[in-house]
Amino acid sequence: MAIPVETFHLSAKAKGTLQARIQQMVAEGILSGRFQRGEKLPSTRKLAKHLGVSRITVTLAYTELLANDYLSARGRSGYFVSDNAPEPPDFGPLAPREDRVDWDQALARRYTGGTRLRKPDDWAGYRYPFIYGQTDPQLFDHANWRLCAMQALGIKNFTALTMDQFANDDPELVTFIARHTLPRRGIMAGPDEILVTMGAQNALWIAAQLLCADGRKVAVEEPCYPELRGLLNNVGAEVQSLPVDQFGLRPDSVPDGTQVLFTTPSHQCPTSATLPRSRRDTLLERAADMGALIVEDDYEFEMSFLRPPSPALKSLDEDGRVIYVGSFSKSLFPGLRLGYLVGSADFIREARALRASVLRHPPGHIQRTAAYFLSLGHYDALIRRMSRALNERRTVMETAIQEHGLQIAGSGAHGGSSFWMKAPDDVDTEQLAKELSWQSVLIEPGAPFFASANPPRNFYRLGFSSIPSERIAEGIKRIGTALAKHGAGR
């Protein structure tokens, strides 16, 4: 590849003759890894014109670089980075500049440091990945997704979708969500009650910004998705954690004065408990009495394969007090970053304005590709295929878990893609996870889900959306063996 002449700039601060500065510029490009062995340099004429210097100066600089074996000349075809040129150790800034900014002072707000769920970047290389929330590429309908993407990339769509949509969503996607996705949850909503978001994370973030800022009293479940607690803390909410039992949230535990409640009624995160109908009614009544809002995170409803999903809390809401969060991350794939918010038009209008200020809109092509995939029926077929696979895996999981004497602390009544597990009290699952990872087994320690400074350390989550059936038994066996060793050490 030829190095474009535009990438050459003489540093104003560099010292020495013009020729020396040109040499230095080229050498630095090579040493920093920007110019690589075999790449062609601009001709002396071109570079001289670009830099506004005489051609002879550039020629002299090149000649010097030839002598030092930074460059090589290939007759009439010009100058190239020499195959013997010094190789940079790794790409990075050449000379770390001296940073004179006191970032502790300069940063008005900080966002690092919260609890995050972490998995190794190379988790897919592990043989027994009981991780959560990643799709199984074997199950995804890649061929049809690709066809839908091509259709969205066709010239007619393309022109429309390259435009800046300002605050608008793709009408085809919104219509599909309104007509097909939401009715499955018993929810009727018009286009002005729906906002497409960058995944459920973005939907939760928007809701938190709008409803929970500046010391609002907010309740979340305990245990709970740690990044939700993190973003509520960031926005300055006063957060209270409400312990859940095997049926999820207890409506009577919601403290007086709560202004916003975040809940996961379909599959409590992470325990998988399903909130029974009676509790849903009571919860809505209690919220109405207090004038509280409820944010319902329905992050995994499509994965209901044991029996039809119960209708969403939102479908029982006649007051407009439930804000519904949906996501395509579990059913399509998380890297897609597509989710949605459903709520009263007054709320969605503000949410749209906030989204426009933060990022304008999710990319048009991604929205349109999803709209095609959904409306051509590929999505329904995919859900059926995934449900069958997850159902089978769940059975294999249950058998293996029983065989190896592991203890289930929570599992979904309708399906889901994980078990919430309990190890003996004195086991620290953080440590257990580390030991198991050496045997190619990945589990998720449970402590990060708890708000408490001193959380129970013996819970863990076993996801089964990314592990093939035939590896489950061996993986569970290894967990059993590791736990038995812990027991023996007692």
Added chain:
Amino acid sequence: MAIPVETFHLSAKAKGTLQARIQQMVAEGILSGRFQRGEKLPSTRKLAKHLGVSRITVTLAYTELLANDYLSARGRSGYFVSDNAPEPPDFGPLAPREDRVDWDQALARRYTGGTRLRKPDDWAGYRYPFIYGQTDPQLFDHANWRLCAMQALGIKNFTALTMDQFANDDPELVTFIARHTLPRRGIMAGPDEILVTMGAQNALWIAAQLLCADGRKVAVEEPCYPELRGLLNNVGAEVQSLPVDQFGLRPDSVPDGTQVLFTTPSHQCPTSATLPRSRRDTLLERAADMGALIVEDDYEFEMSFLRPPSPALKSLDEDGRVIYVGSFSKSLFPGLRLGYLVGSADFIREARALRASVLRHPPGHIQRTAAYFLSLGHYDALIRRMSRALNERRTVMETAIQEHGLQIAGSGAHGGSSFWMKAPDDVDTEQLAKELSWQSVLIEPGAPFFASANPPRNFYRLGFSSIPSERIAEGIKRIGTALAKHGAGR
């Protein structure tokens, strides 16, 4: 298309017999537009099983709906929404629910109401669209973009890119930006000094959140991109506006105590002024004296066709005090939503954490598609083609503007894609724009760019990135005629 059985839910609140409730459910689906003429209903057996009612109840309900011509039966092939079924006026919520939430109270923060630049959604249907910031589909290399997208959608990439990347960016895109894009601006940065964002808007928003929250003293240019002022106000910064002259910002106008300065040195937005080298040096010195940070919005640098762009302010920064904002919206297309932030690693680390909390990461496929398009050289070719076209249009614009006696108030020294125009003092360009739109001419009124409550009303912007050369003369002529009419009315 068959209506999936899962979309049927019996409302718990509905009254009447089971049969009546089923009838109502189907009728509402039709009346609300969810079920459309010719669509097939689930069989009585299937629906009965799904709802947990007896088959005869469903059959009776369907029979009644047949009689009322909501449904039609086609022998053995089942039940369909009748071609004579009542048609919904438009898709929307059927019976607007009574919203019992007081949204004035419930919303902790509001984001609607700021000044936004508006263009008609159907601007592409206008014959003379002198609008700004939208790509010309005639110039874009759609074929190669599509090929790059297909490559990113290939099975190997696909699997890697469907994963949740947490806080990471696509390394291929970041490497390309570091090695090829930034060096053209004289900037050397390593991967930990670069963050991919959802367009420049998202980059500015992140910088504002991190650096300007809670009453920090911030200075912006006057006139200025109105959404920048909006998001600074949202974050609670104390914003001061600094009038620019024909060379852009005057360094001596930056008030003492300024903590963060937002500036557009390459092409001042909207006047297109280019900040001369001497002012750049003075500005950096002044910022160093005050310990201030500078956010450099380099939103349009690739459109430098008159002479090579001057190096970015960031390239002169040895203290780490300049945060650089780049964008692919002007050079690729705005609907792509891809931009980047460049700054000290300490800053980028916090920016990455904030982005993860708000939206995790820009979709992987979009990043990879752009990386391919860039690294295969299509981007450079596109920039050359666009530069040629913009250069030609600019010449045609200048000729026409001169011929019709219009007054240029500002134009880019290096290129750009717009002119900042001044109408006679007593012309309100908001009104002018309205009149011209009836003649299929779109111009951008200038008032929204000013912070003042009583801004000058006679400025306007003429963009030429979306209008073909051959229409420019007639469009400018119409503007001239409209202005002459205003003059005659004086």
